[in-house]
Amino acid sequence: MYKFRREKLLSHMKEHGVEMAIITSNINIYYFTGYYSNPRERLTALILDASGESTLLVPSLDKLAGELADVRKVLDYQDHEDPFVIIQSLLKSSKVALEENQFSLHRFKKLSEHVSPIESTDIGPWIDAIRKIKDADEIVKVKQAIDITEEALEYGISLVSPKITEKDLALEIEYKMKKLGAQKLGFDVKVISGKRSALPHGKPGTLPIEENAFVLFDMGVSVGGYIADISRTVVLGEPTEKMIHIYETVREALEKAINAVKPGVVISDLDRIAREHIEQQGFGQYFIHRLGHGLGLDLHEYPSIHANNSDKLEQGMVFTIEPGIYIPEIGGVRIEDDVLVTENGVEVLTKADKRLRVIGGNQSK
DSSP states (O other): OHHHHHHHHHHHHHHTTOOEEEEOOHHHHHHHHSOOOOOTTSOOEEEEETTSOEEEEEEGGGHHHHTTSSSSEEEEEOTTSOHHHHHHHHOSSSEEEEOTTTSOHHHHHHHHHHSOSOEEEEOHHHHHHHHTSOOHHHHHHHHHHHHHHHHHHHHHHHTOSTTSBHHHHHHHHHHHHHHTTOSEESSOOEEEEGGGGGOTTOOOOSSBOOSSEEEEEEEOEEETTEEOOEEEEEEESOOOHHHHHHHHHHHHHHHHHHHTOOTTOBHHHHHHHHHHHHHHTTOGGGOOSOSEEEOSSSSSEEEEESTTOOOBOOTTOEEEEOOEEEETTTEEEEOBEEEEEOSSSEEEOOOSOOSOOEESSSOOO
């Protein structure tokens, strides 16, 4: 599997006349070798040359773990040694491919001290082109992450009451996720109620869950490195007619966008479909972010589902669709599903109920 992925990358390198690639992102190294670590300030690098030779460079303290990686050779260095000396010994020319959004200016200067002049090419788009199409194993892991996340979500909703704080409810959900088998959280659990739910990136507070108001959940776990990302919004107490209208507008926008997903569709059209519906209902100014984002080893990866992305959907893409309306004096609603582009259409990977759920009130929508 890892060799197959590297061969795809090698084809891009050969097409662009690149002799050597240096990959330093922990996530990308894992994707191409099965090896993951958190070396902090120490450099870890996967060096590929156009002949297919693969070398993993690791700090000495990670050498034993590195030897489990799917690569031909593992080299290590101690803390007092300069890893760029080793990289220099491996390079066959000064024309290299780097991840421009990952390789820091400091590291570029260090590399330049040993290899000059450097003619660098951005390898990031080539990696995105490979990673955007998920294989069967990746899809299984995303589904496993979704299953755990949804069970924890249901548990969290069952605890909603004015007797618990947002922060305590978020902590209960995090504990439940780990009990259910999550290897780690994909990101911090968000539970935000009342007017504060109009903050798309708000954090749980120390006050009790607000009554007669929206309660927004946003959460996801990681399984095998692959992340789920799910949002649901409920109401504690009695919703007003306007709150119901807001919720139904978001739900309908979500469904319209999902129904449009299939190979060949221009990505910007998905954003337009959802946004136009929200605008038609009078809430256009309150939909303040893109419609969604790619999902996999990173929480946010390609494709970005926004109004200016003219790329087309392809079979095997996994991404979120998450329209939202955020009105400061009322609160916010976001409903987020994770979807897979199939041969002829779409598979909605998330199964959590999208009907308006009213906790402790007299209405159930």
